[in-house]
Amino acid sequence: MTDLVADTRGSPDTSGSPLLRLVYFAETFGSGWEDRWSSSEWKKSDGTQGTWKLSAGKWFGDEAEDQGIQTAEDSRFFGLSAGFESFSNAGKELIIQYQAKYEKDIECGGGYVKIGPKLSDPKTFGDPTPYNIMFGPDKCGYTKRTHLIFSYKGKNVLKKSDLAYKQEGEGTSHVYRLVLKPDNTARVEIDGEKIYEGSLKEDWELLAPKERVNEIKDPEDKKPSDWVDDSMMDDPEDRRERLDKKPENWVEEKRIVDSKAKKPDDWDDEEDGEWEAPMIDNPDYKGEWTVKRISNPAYKGIWEAKKIANPDFVDDDSLYKYDDFGFIGFDLWQVKGNTIFDNIIITDEVSEADKFLQKWKTLSEAPGF
Structure with missing residues (x-):
């Protein structure tokens, strides 16, 4: 009214x-x-x-x-x-x-x-x-x-x-x-x-929130040892094949000694220490030889601590x-x-x-x- x-x-x-x-x-x-x-x-x-x-x-x-x-x-x-x-x-x-x-x-x-x-x-x-x-x-x-x-x-x-x-x-x-x-x-x-x-x-x-993370130290409320939280895994079949097929000339070193570098004429070993050639990026670097990744059938998701009803919650x-x-x-x-x-x-x-x-x-x- x-x-x-x-x-x-x-x-x-x-x-x-x-x-x-x-x-x-x-x-x-x-x-x-x-x-x-x-x-x-x-x-x-x-x-x-x-x-x-x-x-x-x-x-x-x-x-x-x-x-x-x-x-x-x-x-x-x-x-x-x-x-x-x-x-x-x-x-x-x-x-x-x-x-x-x-x-x-x-x-x-x-x-x-x-x-x-x-x-x-x-x-x-x-x-x-x-x-x-x-x-x-x-x-x-x-x-x-x-x-x-x-x-x-x-x-x-x-x-x-x-x-x-x-x-x-x-x-x-x-x-x-x-x-x-x-x-x-x-x-x-x-x-x-x-x-x-x-x-x-x-x-x-x-x-107040309806639920909250359990604050009580519950020995059972911890991440199980067999909990799988990796969503991807190496393909076991591909791993063997990839290791067998890795080329002999595959280069995985990112940095190498600069073979063209020369010791300076004014270098004094006694004062300057033993001379070492500098490192440079390897022009032949091809990256890490990796195994194909596939979805992990044992994946259980991200583990979270148990939530309980919040005793302070009052609806209105x-x-x-x-x-x-x-x-x-x-x-x-x-x-x-x-x-x-x-x-x-x-x-x-x-x-x-x-x-x-x-x-x-x-x-x-x-x-x-």
Whole structure:
């Protein structure tokens, strides 16, 4: 059943009927955005706290329509968050989507969002603040990826393998969408294109492994003396034939004494020692006379220590579920600023997210883009 909720976008419902909770939060940074967002003061005391401003940047279609919030300086920490009525994603899909544009190469820093439980004091929002999900582009030098981190039992867990980093090209907007599903799978799309879809259980180390190598010293759990782990063997029939057929003039010596070398005229045996001719590569070397190799019929494979059930493993079919979502925020360090964020939406209805995706498509198809 869909929950009912008041409009979280700052536009009260005047129809007389409650709004279906399809959109938990949406922001296009129109009029009054400063009242909906709170700047962090986490780094204010050490002088590294950056500021935010409203801007469409150097490249835009419609300046008023394409305005978003922009990181205003270089080499600063940037913190900004917005709260909304708390909700749980239990039993339904959750879509988190936003738009990011790097006005210049960030060099080292992030463009990701954090989504988590209700903040008690938005001014303290920063790196130590607990969150449920962290999602979006991150780069430092040659390391580039799209972050997707899930918090589980107090631990923030990064995906085992990196997701593609698409934030290339100065002044180009990109749309990042995460779909978190009740079957414990996640889907990531950038600019409407799927770049990942898979299992939280398999692709994140959220749970302990089901099995582990037996750590008990079991005298029986050792490699048997007759275990054959050579997949290939010499052909016994060919061995005899090859030894019989080896040519008498077959040369297997790689290096020989250089017969053309001469003792230098100024060589003094007493001072320089006994002179020896140098070694050179043998021009007649033909390689080792080898026996034909065949598959070993006794091959048993690579021996592995016995695995046992992991007593620490506890399955959890609600990995995807969080009891409280109450804020979305940007907690970033950027060497090069001027990143613009816009068109943020948190919803359980794909058609609502698609409306914001269409805004990006309209912008990307504008002349000059």
